[in-house]
Amino acid sequence: MNDTSRRSGKIPTIRDVAELASVAPATVSNVLTGRRPVAEERRKRVLAAVAQLGYRPNHLAASLRRQETRTIGIVIPDLTNPFFAALVHRIEELAAESDYQILLMSSNEDVEQEAHRVQVMLARQTDGLIISPARDDISAFAHSAADLPPTVLVDRGFGLAGFDTIAADNFDAAKRGCQHLLDLGHVDIVLVVSDTSLANISDRIAGYRDALSEAGLAHKARVIVGGFTVDGCRGTIEQELRRADRPTAIFSAAYIATLGAIKAIRALDLEFPGNVSLLSFDDSDWMTALRPYVSAVAQPVDELAAESWRLLKQRLTGTGGELARVRLPCSLHVRESTRPPSTAQRKRRLEATT
Amino acid sequence: MNDTSRRSGKIPTIRDVAELASVAPATVSNVLTGRRPVAEERRKRVLAAVAQLGYRPNHLAASLRRQETRTIGIVIPDLTNPFFAALVHRIEELAAESDYQILLMSSNEDVEQEAHRVQVMLARQTDGLIISPARDDISAFAHSAADLPPTVLVDRGFGLAGFDTIAADNFDAAKRGCQHLLDLGHVDIVLVVSDTSLANISDRIAGYRDALSEAGLAHKARVIVGGFTVDGCRGTIEQELRRADRPTAIFSAAYIATLGAIKAIRALDLEFPGNVSLLSFDDSDWMTALRPYVSAVAQPVDELAAESWRLLKQRLTGTGGELARVRLPCSLHVRESTRPPSTAQRKRRLEATT
DNA sequence: CGGCTACATAAAATCGTTTTAACCAGCTGA
DNA sequence: TCAGCTGGTTAAAACGATTTTATGTAGCCG
Numbered sequence: 001m002n003d004t005s006r007r008s009g010k011i012p013t014i015r016d017v018a019e020l021a022s023v024a025p026a027t028v029s030n031v032l033t034g035r036r037p038v039a040e041e042r043r044k045r046v047l048a049a050v051a052q053l054g055y056r057p058n059h060l061a062a063s064l065r066r067q068e069t070r071t072i073g074i075v076i077p078d079l080t081n082p083f084f085a086a087l088v089h090r091i092e093e094l095a096a097e098s099d100y101q102i103l104l105m106s107s108n109e110d111v112e113q114e115a116h117r118v119q120v121m122l123a124r125q126t127d128g129l130i131i132s133p134a135r136d137d138i139s140a141f142a143h144s145a146a147d148l149p150p151t152v153l154v155d156r157g158f159g160l161a162g163f164d165t166i167a168a169d170n171f172d173a174a175k176r177g178c179q180h181l182l183d184l185g186h187v188d189i190v191l192v193v194s195d196t197s198l199a200n201i202s203d204r205i206a207g208y209r210d211a212l213s214e215a216g217l218a219h220k221a222r223v224i225v226g227g228f229t230v231d232g233c234r235g236t237i238e239q240e241l242r243r244a245d246r247p248t249a250i251f252s253a254a255y256i257a258t259l260g261a262i263k264a265i266r267a268l269d270l271e272f273p274g275n276v277s278l279l280s281f282d283d284s285d286w287m288t289a290l291r292p293y294v295s296a297v298a299q300p301v302d303e304l305a306a307e308s309w310r311l312l313k314q315r316l317t318g319t320g321g322e323l324a325r326v327r328l329p330c331s332l333h334v335r336e337s338t339r340p341p342s343t344a345q346r347k348r349r350l351e352a353t354t
Numbered sequence: 355m356n357d358t359s360r361r362s363g364k365i366p367t368i369r370d371v372a373e374l375a376s377v378a379p380a381t382v383s384n385v386l387t388g389r390r391p392v393a394e395e396r397r398k399r400v401l402a403a404v405a406q407l408g409y410r411p412n413h414l415a416a417s418l419r420r421q422e423t424r425t426i427g428i429v430i431p432d433l434t435n436p437f438f439a440a441l442v443h444r445i446e447e448l449a450a451e452s453d454y455q456i457l458l459m460s461s462n463e464d465v466e467q468e469a470h471r472v473q474v475m476l477a478r479q480t481d482g483l484i485i486s487p488a489r490d491d492i493s494a495f496a497h498s499a500a501d502l503p504p505t506v507l508v509d510r511g512f513g514l515a516g517f518d519t520i521a522a523d524n525f526d527a528a529k530r531g532c533q534h535l536l537d538l539g540h541v542d543i544v545l546v547v548s549d550t551s552l553a554n555i556s557d558r559i560a561g562y563r564d565a566l567s568e569a570g571l572a573h574k575a576r577v578i579v580g581g582f583t584v585d586g587c588r589g590t591i592e593q594e595l596r597r598a599d600r601p602t603a604i605f606s607a608a609y610i611a612t613l614g615a616i617k618a619i620r621a622l623d624l625e626f627p628g629n630v631s632l633l634s635f636d637d638s639d640w641m642t643a644l645r646p647y648v649s650a651v652a653q654p655v656d657e658l659a660a661e662s663w664r665l666l667k668q669r670l671t672g673t674g675g676e677l678a679r680v681r682l683p684c685s686l687h688v689r690e691s692t693r694p695p696s697t698a699q700r701k702r703r704l705e706a707t708t
Numbered sequence: 709c710g711g712c713t714a715c716a717t718a719a720a721a722t723c724g725t726t727t728t729a730a731c732c733a734g735c736t737g738a
Numbered sequence: 739t740c741a742g743c744t745g746g747t748t749a750a751a752a753c754g755a756t757t758t759t760a761t762g763t764a765g766c767c768g
Contacts, residue, residue, distance in 0.1 A: 061755035089433040415724035
């Protein structure tokens with residue numbers, strides 16, 4: 001009755017395997033990691049012992065010794081936002097292909113939670129970090145990039161010193177979106193944003209303004225802020241739509257804002273594009289499920305994920321060069337919610353403004 | 355020039371702190387963990403040293419020694435499904451409150467990926483697991499529950515031996531949903547599911563059938579399978595709607611199916627509830643953003659998350675009793691997409707079937 | 709046949725903590 | 739006085755792997 005042969009006692013260690021195979025623990029390690037050659041005959045003995053005991057190396061111990069955990073931390077503001085869910089999903093998939101695992105945390109748009117979570121990740125010796133920070137400023141969780149392991153900033157914090165940063169080309173996307181509305185003949189276009197303190201949003205605002213300026217309509221710019229909740233956005237937009245001189249087009253510059261805009265339009269018994277054209281920033285399956293399909297600017301989520309991972313991995317393997325700043329282009333999907341302003345719309349505006 | 359005082363050299367260890375404070379490493383540990391009392395004067399010296407060096411305990415080493423990682427693994431089929439995203443989001447939040455972190459992996463509905471991922475988690479010594487398995491059967495990743503650390507199964511795998519299992523009361527929810535349609539006067543109700551091999555789905559099917567049986571309409575049951583993609587569901591449903599004897603109501607028993615159903619209805623230029631009533635399983639913000647609001651059965655996602663975490667934590671702290679099987683009730687939100695069948699609808703059916 | 713190379717293996721050091729067990733001083737109660 | 743306790747302290751062991759260093763063996767050459 002060999003004591004080492006029972007399956008369900010203690011979890012077997014490399015020592016148990018070594019003993020059963022009559023070799024040294026180092027040999028077992030060499031067989032399993034393949035770092036050094038092991039004679040075929042012993043190799044087989046080791047493998048057999050591993051199988052018999054159901055041995056699984058303790059990754060913790062290996063990480064400690066190797067000073068590498070093959071774990072990356074991801075900190076995002078909110079997993080219930082489909083954009084971030086898709087981002088994380090894709091990064092996880094790619095990381096897994098290279099045998100990296102992810103430790104996930106949501107900051108809930110809160111700087112303090114974020115700071116705490118980053119500290120936790122550091123304590124856990126994550127090899128790298130992918131962060132979409134709550135603010136475009138890392139002072140909440142680090143003095144400088146030097147305090148952190150290799151880190152890439154995605155979507156937010158673009159251009160921050162010391163980091164690889166990746167984001168959609170928000171300026172260009174918003175500009176093209178606004179241009180599309182202008183091309184249709186709209187003049188009174190309101191931009192709805194969740195918040196103005198974030199660079200990705202202000203880039204969208206800038207793009208919007210730039211398009212208007214080029215059309216000589218800089219004075220027509222109108223940006224309203226709805227906050228991070230659907231209801232907040234809906235309320236703000238409802239107010240806007242109740243004005244006598246309401247806009248002929250709404251450009252909702254965030255996922256939440258789009259939902260809010262649609263709900264607001266419905267709540268006031270209006271229609272798009274009849275009463276007001278609607279252009280969404282961020283695409284989703286729902287945009288082609290809604291009654292009139294919703295025109296949208298789509299962020300390249302998969303590419304953002306791929307690029308984030310690519311850069312981080314380069315950094316991890318030391319093959320990275322200069323710090324990168326990557327802007328990925330968005331695509332504009334013109335569908336049914338954006339139309340030229342109707343004569344009724346024009347007339348309404350005219351009456352209101354005179 | 356004290357060597358220990360420089361900030362940005364090596365990462366400080368407990369030894370460095372001990373040396374600087376002129377105490378033993380064990381004392382530093384006692385101060386930081388609070389397991390044993392330390393004289394006030396030395397306590398302060400240690401704390402000062404910690405602050406000066408910016409020392410952060412290496413969680414890896416602590417985990418190895420303690421045989422506890424305070425990490426739980428979550429394996430779900432698909433993070434891009436809002437249901438799972440919300441579930442993970444909430445679990446993460448709750449776990450963080452108790453200082454647990456989560457290792458996240460998506461199985462992509464694939465048994466082999468799932469098996470691999472569970473193995474990885476085991477190697478990483480996660481204290482516990484929360485899994486929504488790709489099949490209602492764990493044989494893919496373990497022989498029995500005994501091979502795994504404390505594990506709860508959520509949404510899928512309900513009732514599997516050896517696990518705490520949690521799921522929405524799919525049977526009751528589907529039954530009530532179907533009942534609602536019957537109450538409105540519908541007789542030809544088609545149920546659209548993604549797949550039939552999963553228990554949560556077959557429970558919905560059973561609930562649907564049960565409601566029909568009670569109404570003496572068992573023979574009217576009709577279940578169609580659309581697969582795990584939106585387009586797959588859309589195609590199947592389009593086909594169904596093209597039939598001369600098309601149903602007067604569609605009950606889409608999954609998130610994907612609802613999207614598919616809406617797209618199918620639109621694609622054929624039909625309307626709900628005019629041409630066909632629509633009831634969705636799984637609620638979301640979009641249900642009240644669509645033109646006629648979509649009636650829906652809502653799963654209690656937050657409660658599912660809370661209960662999963664509560665049970666797992668009990669198990670982790672050894673305070674759990676008998677293995678639990680928890681069914682959480684769903685709620686039915688009657689909105690605008692479900693209406694009594696119109697006379698036109700009745701007539702169409704009649705003509706088709708005679 | 710001594711000495712060198714090459715390779716396989718064993719033994720020991722290491723990673724950074726926590727925990728055990730031993731020690732010590734001071735105090736109590738018999 | 740001394741055994742027994744208590745609170746505080748620390749050296750050393752332990753956690754489970756990998757890596758370094760040392761050892762042994764065989765083959766080859768001059």
